[in-house]
Amino acid sequence: MSEKPSKVLEFESFPNYKIFVAYFINVQNTDEIKSELLKGNTDYDFAFINGENLLSLEQIYSAVHKCLLDERFNRKKSKTLHTEIIFNLAPQRNIMECLNKFGISSSSTDLLVLKVLNLEDGNSIQEKEQELLAILKKNINGDIMEFDDATLSERAKLPSIKKNYKLGDTFTEDLSKLNRILIGITQLKGL
């Protein structure tokens, strides 16, 4: 395994934001994580995204970018950027339903853990990344994986994608095409 299994995503059009991401599989303590998250424990202030619906990095980039745009123009539908990212990944209109299907739930075993950082506080991103990774390793009982397209598409569950995205006849096993459909859903969300 690589030395550095977490990643920092960046957007040229939003230079102040850094997006910390790490991918965990075989997570054993989802119920505990969820209850701490609901309690508002600041060590759990991340977006926990169910890995089974994720196919590619492009999907994440597309959803996060949309959220940052909506944040800039004050058009977010939910309270925080983290919920908004989950909301934008999902096709459902109801925020709770999105969180149940695309966020963390007792049945999820693979988690993409993501945190939006607004780097005005002077901390260097490298330090911050190590700090966050340490917190996650302490609190998440699972195996950390390299966050890349290979991991995502391998861990994705196509039947879940078909069901949760309500694809019906438009579902296809051609991953590049499926990827395009999912990105379309994110980009057209809310219109």
Next chain:
Amino acid sequence: MSVEIIKRVEQLLPYHDLKLISQGAEALVFITTKHPYLPKNYKSLDLSTDADSSKYIIKYRPPKPYRHEILDKQITKSRTASEAKILNKLTILNFKTPKLISMDAPHGLIIMEYIGYDLNNGDISSLKNHLWLLEKQQESNNYNPNVANDASVESLLKMVGERLGELHLYDIVHGDLTSSNIMLIKDSESETGNVEPTLIDFGLSSYSSLSEDKAVDLYVLERALISTHPVYATQYNEWMLEGYCQAYKAQKSMKRHVEVIRRLEGVRLRGRKRSLLG
């Protein structure tokens, strides 16, 4: 006027390089080399998006000062959204068009994939530019040999008709067909580098199963060809309609084809707009 509009886009997209390539009454079209959210070295799962060429189209609908402000915002948002939805729908249907990448409907912005290539004279590969180039060659050749209406042009125009037929069979009408709203792309699968036409600019498209609307689509294209390619238009139109018929034949929907063509004859007599006198 136009300088002001360009300033507005630059404000909305400060990190994009913008090259204006077309300006109409409704929208401005730019080329940019930056993807709105993917890093430069990222290779998309979607192999048909050629990351190396890294060119993207930005379509911007500026606010129209002649409309009431609130109404203008609604119209801009709904037209942008409707165009994006149709692009997305067509991608799902496997109909070749530029793919949607990102959008900001309230500001009238759509970012999509760039298709097409540069012609020999450096122009963008729209059907119009392609045909103009051939027509010019033909004239300088003293009409000999026939490059502007040879077999390759024939197959191109037939394919245009086929694409349009396929679109109509999905019950989508384009709404603004001209030879500059048809882009030629190089078929990546064929080694001979065959070009094939692709319809673009779905800004005025809508869903309709009416033969009337489809006939008007054909009529608008016919008129556009007549005014941009006056010398060869009759021949072009004939080929285009042949291809259009092919598309229906392939789907065994000749009944619907007959109806559209009958309508087309009516539309030719009265023009694009229906008489309001009942």
